Amino acid sequence: MHRDSIQRRLIASVLLSQIILTAGLVVIGVVVTYSRLLSTLDTSMQAHATSVAVLVRYTEDASGHVYFDNSLLPESIDPNHPDQFMVWADRTGFLTRSEDWPDGLQFQPGPSQHWNFTYAGVPYHAVRMTHVPILDREEGKSFQPQTLTIVYATPTVRIRQQVKVAGISIFLASLLLLGATTWLASWRIRQSLSPLQSLARQAALVSTQSWKLQPPKEAEEIEELRPLTDSMTQMLARLEYSFKQQREFIGNAAHELKTPVAVLKSTLQSLLQRPRSSDEYREGLQASLQDLDRLEQLLQWMLRLARAEQWAQNAQQRALDVIDINSTCEEAVERIRSLAQSRNTTIHLATNGPVPFRADPEDLQLVWTNLIENAVRYSPEGSSVEVAVAHTKDKARVTIQDNGAGIPASDLPRIFERFYRGDPSRNRATGGFGLGLAIVKALVEAYGGTISAESTPGKGTRMTVELPVGRS
Amino acid sequence: MRVLVVEDELRLAENVARSLRESAGYAVDIAADGQEGLFMAESNAYDAVLLDLMLPKMDGMALLGRIRQSGQHTPVLVLTARDDKESVVALLNAGADDYLTKPFDLGELLARTKALIRRGKGQPSPVITIGDLELNTVNRTVQRGGREITLTAMEYRVLEYLAHRPKAVVSKTELLEHLYDYNWEKFSNVIEVYISGLRRKLNEGSSRQLIRTLRGQGYMLQE
Numbered sequence: 001m002h003r004d005s006i007q008r009r010l011i012a013s014v015l016l017s018q019i020i021l022t023a024g025l026v027v028i029g030v031v032v033t034y035s036r037l038l039s040t041l042d043t044s045m046q047a048h049a050t051s052v053a054v055l056v057r058y059t060e061d062a063s064g065h066v067y068f069d070n071s072l073l074p075e076s077i078d079p080n081h082p083d084q085f086m087v088w089a090d091r092t093g094f095l096t097r098s099e100d101w102p103d104g105l106q107f108q109p110g111p112s113q114h115w116n117f118t119y120a121g122v123p124y125h126a127v128r129m130t131h132v133p134i135l136d137r138e139e140g141k142s143f144q145p146q147t148l149t150i151v152y153a154t155p156t157v158r159i160r161q162q163v164k165v166a167g168i169s170i171f172l173a174s175l176l177l178l179g180a181t182t183w184l185a186s187w188r189i190r191q192s193l194s195p196l197q198s199l200a201r202q203a204a205l206v207s208t209q210s211w212k213l214q215p216p217k218e219a220e221e222i223e224e225l226r227p228l229t230d231s232m233t234q235m236l237a238r239l240e241y242s243f244k245q246q247r248e249f250i251g252n253a254a255h256e257l258k259t260p261v262a263v264l265k266s267t268l269q270s271l272l273q274r275p276r277s278s279d280e281y282r283e284g285l286q287a288s289l290q291d292l293d294r295l296e297q298l299l300q301w302m303l304r305l306a307r308a309e310q311w312a313q314n315a316q317q318r319a320l321d322v323i324d325i326n327s328t329c330e331e332a333v334e335r336i337r338s339l340a341q342s343r344n345t346t347i348h349l350a351t352n353g354p355v356p357f358r359a360d361p362e363d364l365q366l367v368w369t370n371l372i373e374n375a376v377r378y379s380p381e382g383s384s385v386e387v388a389v390a391h392t393k394d395k396a397r398v399t400i401q402d403n404g405a406g407i408p409a410s411d412l413p414r415i416f417e418r419f420y421r422g423d424p425s426r427n428r429a430t431g432g433f434g435l436g437l438a439i440v441k442a443l444v445e446a447y448g449g450t451i452s453a454e455s456t457p458g459k460g461t462r463m464t465v466e467l468p469v470g471r472s
Numbered sequence: 473m474r475v476l477v478v479e480d481e482l483r484l485a486e487n488v489a490r491s492l493r494e495s496a497g498y499a500v501d502i503a504a505d506g507q508e509g510l511f512m513a514e515s516n517a518y519d520a521v522l523l524d525l526m527l528p529k530m531d532g533m534a535l536l537g538r539i540r541q542s543g544q545h546t547p548v549l550v551l552t553a554r555d556d557k558e559s560v561v562a563l564l565n566a567g568a569d570d571y572l573t574k575p576f577d578l579g580e581l582l583a584r585t586k587a588l589i590r591r592g593k594g595q596p597s598p599v600i601t602i603g604d605l606e607l608n609t610v611n612r613t614v615q616r617g618g619r620e621i622t623l624t625a626m627e628y629r630v631l632e633y634l635a636h637r638p639k640a641v642v643s644k645t646e647l648l649e650h651l652y653d654y655n656w657e658k659f660s661n662v663i664e665v666y667i668s669g670l671r672r673k674l675n676e677g678s679s680r681q682l683i684r685t686l687r688g689q690g691y692m693l694q695e
Contacts, residue, residue: 255526255553259481262553262575266487269578273495287483 007186007193014185015178022174029170030163037159038125041077042114045127048074049152052085056095056148057136064143066134068096081122081155088149089134095148109149116156123160126153195219203232211240252419256298256433264291301435304366305418308442311363325355325364325396325467326389332368333387336376344381347372350388355396357469363443368398370436371463375402378461394470399462406457415453416441473589473633474499474517474650478509478535479524479551488522491578496586497612497629499653506530513539517649518546519589522581523568525552533566540567547588551576586610593636600635603695605674605682607635614674616682621673626651630666634683634693643690667691 051074059065066089076083086097088109105119112130116123132148198216206213213236215229271284333347340347357364368387375385383403390397407415414420418438444451449467475498479485482504489500501516503509506527513521513535521539525532536548547569552559555573563571569591570584586609590598600607604617612628614621623631629651634642644663667683674682684692 251554251556258553258574259484262551263481263484263487265575266484266491266578270487270491270494273491273578291483 006196007189010189011182011186014189015182018178018181022171022178025174026167026171030167033166034159034163037162038156041125041154041156041159042127044077045083045125045152045154046129048077048083048154049085049127049129049132049150052087052150052152053132053148054135056087056089056134058134058143062143064091064146066092066095066146070096070099073099077154078158081157083152083154084124085153086151089146090149091144091146107151109151117153123156124153125156126151128152195222195225199225199229206236208243211236211243249418252434253302256419257295260291260295260298264288264295267291298433298435301433301439305435305439305442308363308439308446311443311446320358320360322356322358323361323364325357325391325398325469326351328359328361328364329368329387329389329398331361332365332372335365335369336372339373340376340385343376343379345376345379346384347376348384348386350386352390355389355391355469357396357447357467359447359467363446367440367443367465368400370440371400371465374436375400375404375461375463378402378404380404391469394468396467396469398465398467401460401462403460406459406461407453407455408457409455412453412455416451473497473519473629473636474501474653475585476501476503476509476512476516476518476521478503478506478513478521478527478532480504480527481524488578488581491582492585495582497625497632498585499651501653504528506532506535509535510538513544513546514542517646519592519650520585521546521548522585523548523550525550525554525563533563536563536566536568545592547592549581549584549588590636595636600638602635602638602693603680603682604678605635607632616674616678619677621676623670623673624666626662627666627670627673630663631670631693634691637693639692639694641686641690641692646690 055069055072056066057069059067068087082098082100084098084101084105086101086107087095089095102120107126107128109130110128112128114125114127116125118124128149128151130147130149132150134146134148195216195218199219202214202216202219213229213233215225215233219225219229267284267288271281276284329349329351333349336347372385372387379385379402385403386399386401388399388401390399411420416437419434420438441451444465444467447467449465451463451465453461453463455461473496475492477485477488477492477500479488479502482502485502485504489502492498492500498519501512501518503512507529509521509523509527510530523532523536527535530538532550532552536550539546539548548567550563550568550571551574552563552571553574554560560571569588572581572584586598590596590609598608598610600609606615608614609632612632614623614628614631630647633647633650647663667685671681671683680695682693682695684694686692
């Protein structure tokens with residue numbers, strides 16, 4: 001896997017921008033230096049060309065002819081590289097050119113201009129001046145004065161050298177600065193990223209034993225890290241909660257499973273401790289069978305819960321038929337009838353027209369059976385349990401009301417927890433495992449519904465299940 | 473010896489009690505919840521308490537705390553479904569002497585209970601020797617001078633209790649309290665019968681009296 005690093009990325013971008021800056025500085029430095037030098041050169045070339053023009057004289061007669069007096073030639077601008085010049089007079093024509101004029105180099109008179117050329121490997125800068133007046137004009141001469149055209153070229157070897165030196169020094173200076181700033185930037189970047197590392201160190205301390213994330217102060221002060229630390233803290237809280245629940249469930253399940261096994265084991269062991277009468281054996285075996293029944297029941301409940309919770313996670317994936325909620329309630333009431341009769345309790349079912357709903361009828365029957373059975377068990381003998389089905393356009397509401405002792409307010413929020421028993425002794429006596437309501441809740445939620453309990457101690461409990469009938 | 477079993481699973485409690493009575497000859501009381509357990513532990517003299525943790529009314533941990541708070545030295549063996557390290561450590565730190573995880577083996581339960589009682593009375597060895605008397609608490613046999621002595625169950629229990637407290641004066645009430653369960657008072661005049669039976673069997677072929685009677689105080693087992 002390719003591993004990237006924010007630090008490396010930041011340093012790379014700093015480096016890149018610095019390099020662009022350096023390159024720009026070098027180019028601008030070279031261009032500016034070159035043009036400055038060139039304009040200086042132009043000025044001195046014009047001065048030199050004027051000096052050459054001064055050497056053009058009229059002949060002593062009145063013909064108006066000119067000649068070139070090369071006794072006072074100006075020195076070259078660059079003593080090591082001789083300047084070249086060429087002079088024309090407008091009537092006389094070609095007049096003269098520098099002494100060491102390279103063979104084959106040819107210029108023509110023309111409009112004034114500046115240009116560069118290379119001849120025999122030597123770069124030149126040239127200027128052509130037109131209409132340069134001849135200064136040697138004596139008073140009283142009647143001829144028409146002539147003007148000159150001068151081409152003056154000077155090798156640019158020296159200024160090229162100067163530009164090169166300037167470019168190199170700018171480049172070297174920039175390189176030095178680049179190194180320094182890059183080092184500074186990477187140091188700062190590393191420093192700015194250090195809260196991330198200390199946050200990581202703190203996060204590494206989080207374990208199943210200690211869920212508390214203590215974000216380091218330096219990380220908390222950084223705006224960009226705030227969302228990260230916040231979501232980490234929230235995520236850990238959620239994880240801790242579900243982990244605790246899971247652990248509690250395993251602990252409770254272990255306890256619930258181990259107890260009947262312990263009873264069974266101790267019964268059989270004490271039976272085998274010494275020879276017994278056949279009645280004693282029969283009694284022991286019958287008791288063992290009862291224990292096994294209870295164990296089997298518990299396993300069934302636990303599997304049912306696991307299945308219901310699994311459905312809750314992928315409810316949409318089941319292909320279901322539309323059924324009538326009323327008929328599932330009727331079926332549930334029918335199932336509880338014998339228990340109710342044995343306790344002399346009457347169950348009233350009030351319905352109001354069919355309530356179609358897409359569901360597995362077994363699931364709903366299980367929900368109603370559990371709730372009604374609880375209601376019957378916790379109601380005093382001879383009382384009644386009211387079951388009512390009502391529905392609006394998008395909601396079906398089933399309420400189960402008993403006249404029992406009610407549930408203390410402190411227990412109410414926990415009754416849907418797995419293995420929760422308000423009073424262990426009472427529930428064990430009634431044969432419950434504390435799983436019924438957890439299964440009911442999981443099933444109701446698997447169908448997108450909600451369940452709530454209200455209770456008035458001494459008066460009774462009302463369970464309300466709401467199912468989204470509009471959805472199907 | 474007398475043992476209290478605090479366990480809300482009645483069937484389990486009865487099985488444990490039956491095993492302790494039959495295999496160890498102990499008197500056993502059963503309490504079905506924490507409050508009853510506390511009441512019985514405070515009002516009777518037990519040689520050991522077997523305590524379930526998940527109890528109605530008052531959980532085992534709280535009960536254990538109350539027993540230890542009141543300064544009772546009775547050894548407590550905890551019966552628990554939890555076997556994770558934290559719970560075990562918490563248990564022992566709360567004053568439990570030993571623990572067994574459910575489902576347990578009745579044989580192991582017996583052995584651990586016997587060991588706890590022995591240690592509680594300062595008798596590390598399962599074979600108690602007083603002079604030429606040798607009492608094996610594991611297989612419940614008694615020898616004197618190499619000679620096997622056959623005792624009835626009650627005679628053995630009286631001797632076992634006296635042997636666990638050698639050279640100490642044990643009153644008749646103490647004997648009754650530790651040898652019978654809660655309705656011991658109706659047996660108050662049978663102790664003399666067992667003592668005289670024991671004396672007769674132990675003294676066969678020997679002139680030295682092992683059990684002394686201190687009038688008005690009780691009995692003492694010594695060389």
